Amino acid sequence: MQKAVQKRTLRTRARLLAASEEVIHREGYEALRVEEVVKAAGVAKGTFFAHFRDKDALMEILIGERLSSIFDQVEANLPPKTVPELIRVLKPIHSFMTSERYVFDLLIRYSGAAAVAEIGPIAHCFERYFRVVENWLTYADVRKDVSADLLAEGVQAFAIQAMSLKFCALHEAQSFEDKLEIYLEAWLTPAT
């Protein structure tokens, strides 16, 4: 049988996660320092890396969890039928994704599963984004000459483009949501 995980392990892991969340709550994601976390959790630095491959792995878990809970709320909404409704309903997700430059960069970097090995929590969230939008689009008032899943991929691509622009010195004039609406109207409007 599988060697059982010691209770101690779970306790230590929980302490590390709690300490991390506390730091992030106080100072934001970007400011998190491993040293600070282990001090707050009362463990040695090496222990941190026995529990998480690296700092990014911890971040992926924390950001993934947060994003996942936002998805839960978003999915509770009635399916949007129009582009403005779609944007409004997705707003909490996009807001979190662009809440910190650090968060956005990490999301993008992990959006397609880290270069290495298996798919992580952030990649799962991007898949979920895709799946949710696809379902919505199946019954929304949008073009039907291309499949809903292709449309959904496009929505994701345009959302990322619009979010990048938010961090861009060049396009600061136009707001993220105006930009996204223009994109999505062009992408989703039924061909007449």
Add this chain to the structure above:
Amino acid sequence: MQKAVQKRTLRTRARLLAASEEVIHREGYEALRVEEVVKAAGVAKGTFFAHFRDKDALMEILIGERLSSIFDQVEANLPPKTVPELIRVLKPIHSFMTSERYVFDLLIRYSGAAAVAEIGPIAHCFERYFRVVENWLTYADVRKDVSADLLAEGVQAFAIQAMSLKFCALHEAQSFEDKLEIYLEAWLTPAT
């Protein structure tokens, strides 16, 4: 009058750039170490940072230059008229962008001008991408119900999406170019 830049400054900078290029040529972008560069250039570490804000700033210059020269070649082509032609003509650019994960990440991170201040060489390249595609699309056989500049932004968004997928464990089956062609056919085909 402006205090003239000392000749020494230009010489040192040139040495640093040459040393960097040499290292990158030998070992790739990711492997570049500042220590190695300064040793090869025969200067102290502090000097490096007097010439470049940080390591990323050097990378931006080198990658930007390389990308820029690829654009020069690409622009020498006849304007593409169809989606497959468009993809074929852009191929050298996309190939370089995805040549190393490190390069792709850095490009994305700087695509919209670093969070701070003024627009850098990489952001210029992304603007150039946009402008070039826009010009092509103006005379290509594509939908005309939305403006060429919006179409061009979409092409960029889809290209980035397709490139991300290249680094994604999930979608490895489908090739970058097949994916991009599907996207662009749906995005650019004239509404009938």
Add this chain to the structure above:
DNA sequence: CTAGGAAACTGACCGTGGTCATTTTTAGGA
């Protein structure tokens, strides 16, 4: 209850990017 092997933990140490007070070099006016 005990022994001993495995799992968990430790902290000194390393690699690497980046800083800054100090020293060296440059250039041009007397």
Add this chain to the structure above:
DNA sequence: TCCTAAAAATGACCACGGTCAGTTTCCTAG
């Protein structure tokens, strides 16, 4: 040619993520 102020270069130092040989704790077979 010499003097001097500004520009450039230096290298010891720091911050921070990550490693690993050694130590402690836990669990279970006997």
